[in-house]
Amino acid sequence: MVMLAAAPSKDQALQIMKQRHDAMEGLGKAMKQLHRGLDATPPDVNSVRTQTATMASTAAKIPSLFPAGTGPDVGKTRAKPEIWKQQPLFLKKSKDFLAAALALDAAAKTGDMNKVMALHEDVDKACKSCHDPFRAPEH
């Protein structure tokens, strides 16, 4: 991870945007596998744990993946300019998501799949509540 004091150069920005894209796509994949792991009979506890660990570690990286100067004016991204215009709200949403992902991962580690199932909805909501204001539509 590149940490930057000043605004990133174009190359640095594009590199971060690529990392960000991969991280977000990885989150989506983890969510999809998580569903299938939970729905299996019996639930696939190992797969569920792998996915929740990925989600928690990716969630922790989110604030550093959105430095100023990596918006749609720099390159192709669905990140909306509102992320930087409403920075405190964005950071709060990413914090909420991290809290939900950590709680989910902790539940998965205990092996209580019913609890994972229940907490899973909080993660869904946290994803949505940040995507709604801060992510542009797919096309």
Place this chain on the structure above:
Amino acid sequence: MKQPVWDLPVRLFHWLLAALIAFSWWSVKYDHTSWHIWSGCAILTLLIFRFLWGFVGSSTARFSSFVRGPGAVVDYLRGKWTGSGHTPLGALSVVALLLAVSVQVGMGLFAEDEDGIYMGPLARLVSSDTSDKVRDIHALWFYVILGLIVLHVLAILYYRLFRGQKLTKPMITGRAELSPGTAPMRPGKWWVAVVCLAIGLGITRWIIAGAPPL
């Protein structure tokens, strides 16, 4: 005098389908994904109902009365067709729309959203990669349906403007002026319609439950 042409189940099916297709488009465009899935399930019920009604419903609802070969289409274009219900040419459009919407609902059942938050009721039966691909095709397939709808509406406008035939009103009232000697619709039985609907609801429920072994 106006004679019956479309029975109530056919009319309800038609307008509910039109409304649900519009709602499905709107709900997914504005991120109401769970409404979109419910709308698809409602369309599934309608399609199953319509398919069954096409075998046991009123005369103009039955596939056997309007699905015909190319010969009948040619005869119709030469002005040699008399009858009530779907014309041989219009029937092609009806069949194409029913098939296209069925394919669309079928794909929706196996699709998942890009974030892995929502899944169609059968998505867990296939891999995540398959489910994502199905969603992409499902999104593109909408343009096939849209094309057929445009054709459908243009045909209605053509008949209204150049043939002096009003086709929309009979789809609301169920009655139309028929040329002399044309047999009007023979109605179906109301309780048969109820049974068809019950079967549609039953199959849809089973699919929503993830199609468990019976």
